Amino acid sequence: MDKYEEVMVDGKKILIATQIDPELIDKNIETKELEIKEDETPKN
Amino acid sequence: MRLQKIDDFLKQVAKIYFQNPNTEICFDSFYSYLMHYGLNNKDIIDKDLSSFFDGWKDHFKDKENISVFHSERQRRFLQFHNKSEDSYKIDPIKMYVPFNKENINDNVKDLFDFTEENNIYHISKVSDIVRSDSVVLRVEDIDGANKVINYVSNNENMKSSMMEVNPFLTNINGIGIASDNNSSYNYIVANCLKLYFEDKRKKGFSNVSNEDFSNFIEDYYNKTFITCEKLDSLIFSEFFERENKDGYSNILVNNIRQIVRLLSENLKNENSIDAFSRHYIHCNNVNTNNNYEDFYYKNIENINNDCMTYSTYYNNEEEVKKIEKEDLLDSYMLYSNKKYSLEESNRIIGNYLLDNKELITDEYNFKNDFINKLNPDDIIKITENDDNKLRFENRFNKKIRNSGYGLKNEYLENIKKI
Numbered sequence: 463m464d465k466y467e468e469v470m471v472d473g474k475k476i477l478i479a480t481q482i483d484p485e486l487i488d489k490n491i492e493t494k495e496l497e498i499k500e501d502e503t504p505k506n
Numbered sequence: 507m508r509l510q511k512i513d514d515f516l517k518q519v520a521k522i523y524f525q526n527p528n529t530e531i532c533f534d535s536f537y538s539y540l541m542h543y544g545l546n547n548k549d550i551i552d553k554d555l556s557s558f559f560d561g562w563k564d565h566f567k568d569k570e571n572i573s574v575f576h577s578e579r580q581r582r583f584l585q586f587h588n589k590s591e592d593s594y595k596i597d598p599i600k601m602y603v604p605f606n607k608e609n610i611n612d613n614v615k616d617l618f619d620f621t622e623e624n625n626i627y628h629i630s631k632v633s634d635i636v637r638s639d640s641v642v643l644r645v646e647d648i649d650g651a652n653k654v655i656n657y658v659s660n661n662e663n664m665k666s667s668m669m670e671v672n673p674f675l676t677n678i679n680g681i682g683i684a685s686d687n688n689s690s691y692n693y694i695v696a697n698c699l700k701l702y703f704e705d706k707r708k709k710g711f712s713n714v715s716n717e718d719f720s721n722f723i724e725d726y727y728n729k730t731f732i733t734c735e736k737l738d739s740l741i742f743s744e745f746f747e748r749e750n751k752d753g754y755s756n757i758l759v760n761n762i763r764q765i766v767r768l769l770s771e772n773l774k775n776e777n778s779i780d781a782f783s784r785h786y787i788h789c790n791n792v793n794t795n796n797n798y799e800d801f802y803y804k805n806i807e808n809i810n811n812d813c814m815t816y817s818t819y820y821n822n823e824e825e826v827k828k829i830e831k832e833d834l835l836d837s838y839m840l841y842s843n844k845k846y847s848l849e850e851s852n853r854i855i856g857n858y859l860l861d862n863k864e865l866i867t868d869e870y871n872f873k874n875d876f877i878n879k880l881n882p883d884d885i886i887k888i889t890e891n892d893d894n895k896l897r898f899e900n901r902f903n904k905k906i907r908n909s910g911y912g913l914k915n916e917y918l919e920n921i922k923k924i
Contacts, residue, residue, distance in 0.1 A: 469526040471518075478522065479538035480530065485582040486633070487537065488642055488690050490600075 511673035513716040520714040536696035543638045544670030556634040559584045572622040583631035598644035599651045602671045602682035607636045609667035620657050626650045676782040687761045694765040720773035731763045831884045
């Protein structure tokens with residue numbers, strides 16, 4: 463889901479993220495009541 | 507030192523866009539810059555932390571005061587919650603503890619063992635990848651924050667395995683501190699950075715600096731939240747729409763205002779602990795109120811307490827009473843939808859129309875105010891005359907209240923079905 467773009471800065475190639483997984487964003491949302499059951503824990 | 511790091515960061519980012527004029531300036535890039543701040547190549551390549559999740563769940567599974575679990579609403583984090591979390595009454599203090607990967611397994615166990623043994627109220631999480639904000643604690647108050655800071659600062663293993671938090675945060679002994687209510691400090695900072703560099707692309711990158719960014723934020727704050735010249739740009743932005751999924755735009759605007767204010771303090775003060783404390787106390791004075799007028803107006807009109815008050819616009823007593831009734835209903839719906847659900851709010855108001863007043867909460871004095879000011883006939887009149895939406899002359903209030911009316915209209919539609 464993440465997308466990167468290669469750019470040149472001072473003659474060096476670097477990658478910058480142009481799209482990130484929205485779930486990476488640290489939001490203060492209610493999480494308790496929607497707990498995932500043990501056997502449904504997602505793996506990355 | 508911290509301000510110099512901000513200056514360095516801004517100048518490095520300016521180079522990217524100056525030397526690559528076709529590269530899009532987008533929000534995700536800036537959130538990513540903050541997330542990866544201070545990380546080296548090894549951290550980025552060997553970034554997985556999810557392999558520790560099962561071990562952490564196992565370590566804490568029999569502990570009395572902590573619950574460790576995965577939530578389907580935040581799949582990229584493992585949750586660490588004090589079991590008394592429901593006792594929260596105020597906006598928590600957010601703390602970023604940037605442990606490196608090498609020692610994060612033990613450090614996370616030790617840190618949450620400490621909070622568990624001391625029964626510190628917190629709602630926390632750890633991300634599934636290494637980032638400058640991998641470990642995020644939200645503690646109940648300044649006292650809880652101080653306990654965590656003292657513990658980490660006196661733990662040699664932790665001190666020696668800290669990376670850097672991004673320099674836009676208040677920094678206490680390497681721990682990043684923020685107060686961001688329902689939003690996210692770094693999320694808002696990333697958006698401010700995006701706006702700044704969009705502006706620089708038009709005007710030139712030559713004077714990019716902390717001082718210039720600080721002036722830009724001050725100007726943005728004043729024009730968005732004080733004079734409201736640029737409030738439309740915020741409310742109708744894609745960024746705001748993404749944030750406003752729950753529809754509480756009035757609260758969200760206030761939330762963003764507070765975060766931008768905190769950012770502004772962090773850009774001006776090298777040591778921002780005192781500024782943060784003052785800011786935090788101010789925010790809690792605004793956010794925790796004991797009657798509906800405070801709940802509503804301090805979240806809406808006192809966003810801009812310099813230039814508008816309720817009574818400024820209305821001297822007509824009858825009109826004021828009418829508005830008060832509508833505001834009371836709006837306030838209750840705002841509260842009730844947030845606390846319960848739209849369906850439950852409909853059920854409660856439906857019962858009230860049938861003269862059952864017991865379901866209206868005493869909190870914020872809603873029940874007394876309903877009984878004294880808003881009888882069932884008033885609610886029916888309000889619902890029948892729904893064209894009278896834009897009561898306030900002020901453009902700012904119109905924009906905010908339109909969203910509130912969206913909620914109300916949805917509720918009214920449902921009322922008709924009861």
